[in-house]
Amino acid sequence: MKVKAFPLFLLVLSLSLTFTSDMNAADDDQQSDDDNERMILYKEMDGITHVPWYWLAAIDAHERGLNVARDDRDENDRLIDIYYSPRDWVGALNPDLEDNDAERISIFGGVGLDGDDDGKANRQDDRDVLYTMARQISTYGYDDENIRIGLWDHYQRDQAVRIISGHAKLFKAYQTIALDDSAFPVPLEYNYSYNSTWGDTRGWGGRRIHEGTDIFAGHSTPVLATKYGVVELKGWNTYGGWRVGIRDPENVYHYYAHLSSFADGIEEGAIVEPGMEIGKVGSSGYGKPGTEGKFPPHLHYGLYRDNGYSEWSFDPYPSLNSWEKKDRQK
Numbered sequence: 001m002k003v004k005a006f007p008l009f010l011l012v013l014s015l016s017l018t019f020t021s022d023m024n025a026a027d028d029d030q031q032s033d034d035d036n037e038r039m040i041l042y043k044e045m046d047g048i049t050h051v052p053w054y055w056l057a058a059i060d061a062h063e064r065g066l067n068v069a070r071d072d073r074d075e076n077d078r079l080i081d082i083y084y085s086p087r088d089w090v091g092a093l094n095p096d097l098e099d100n101d102a103e104r105i106s107i108f109g110g111v112g113l114d115g116d117d118d119g120k121a122n123r124q125d126d127r128d129v130l131y132t133m134a135r136q137i138s139t140y141g142y143d144d145e146n147i148r149i150g151l152w153d154h155y156q157r158d159q160a161v162r163i164i165s166g167h168a169k170l171f172k173a174y175q176t177i178a179l180d181d182s183a184f185p186v187p188l189e190y191n192y193s194y195n196s197t198w199g200d201t202r203g204w205g206g207r208r209i210h211e212g213t214d215i216f217a218g219h220s221t222p223v224l225a226t227k228y229g230v231v232e233l234k235g236w237n238t239y240g241g242w243r244v245g246i247r248d249p250e251n252v253y254h255y256y257a258h259l260s261s262f263a264d265g266i267e268e269g270a271i272v273e274p275g276m277e278i279g280k281v282g283s284s285g286y287g288k289p290g291t292e293g294k295f296p297p298h299l300h301y302g303l304y305r306d307n308g309y310s311e312w313s314f315d316p317y318p319s320l321n322s323w324e325k326k327d328r329q330k
């Protein structure tokens with residue numbers, strides 16, 4: 001059952017690192033190599049457990065996002081980021097927190113399972129961890145609805161189930177996990193301007209600090225999706241006006257506010273791609289639904305990260321800058 005592809009993969013990788021002077025290109029190569037290796041693992045476990053690979057990929061993507069947002073998890077060099085605490089893995093009364101004996105873990109009621117038939121349930125082994133998760137979430141069945149129930153059992157959080165379901169939808173639709181293209185949220189040929197104003201105490205956000213970057217542009221300038229994602233929220237908010245929230249496969253939530261209109265097909269649950277028009281710049285907000293014109297037209301663009309408990313805003317300015325540069329090179 002073990003795939004012995006790693007030594008060759010490492011050799012190819014080290015050769016490509018040796019001959020690549022451009023570190024960005026090397027990072028991208030590393031990223032796609034990792035994604036390829038992950039896909040092999042997801043599909044292998046799909047074959048063994050009958051849990052569709054895109055659900056396993058979605059859970060892993062969600063956990064990778066959590067690992068970025070948190071510092072209470074031990075570091076690992078694994079490809080798979082699904083995390084079990086040592087205590088959950090080995091069982092509540094197990095005296096050995098590092099136990100990896102599958103039979104003993106089972107006796108102590110730990111969740112850890114042996115996914116590669118070596119008698120070990122190793123918390124640091126990608127196959128064991130993926131297999132354990134696949135078994136847990138398929139307790140009720142293998143169709144999407146039952147997997148969602150299994151996910152709720154595991155995470156006990158609606159938002160986690162929602163985020164993972166969105167990732168699964170994307171991966172299934174595109175049949176890949178390599179969805180990291182980007183676009184600047186306004187077409188570069190339009191007139192626009194923006195400054196780094198995240199964290200300012202004033203602004204048109206209506207919050208304690210300004211949780212975003214304002215991109216000033218003419219009324220009705222197209223607003224584009226910046227990443228692949230699933231629409232999580234759409235509608236009116238007193239401060240944000242007509243706004244839309246989109247979750248990307250890295251768990252990051254993209255918030256677009258003060259729109260004058262939404263593009264056709266932008267509905268909750270819809271899939272968007274980088275560069276796809278999602279609406280038009282406006283000056284909506286600061287009043288009852290439909291209020292316009294209380295400030296100059298602009299796109300308020302916010303980014304939020306989920307840490308498994310709550311969402312927190314981070315500065316979109318560096319991302320906007322890099323997406324703008326990439327678009328210029330297209």
Ligand SMILES: [Zn+2]
Binds near residue numbers: 205213300301
């Ligand atoms: Zn703003």
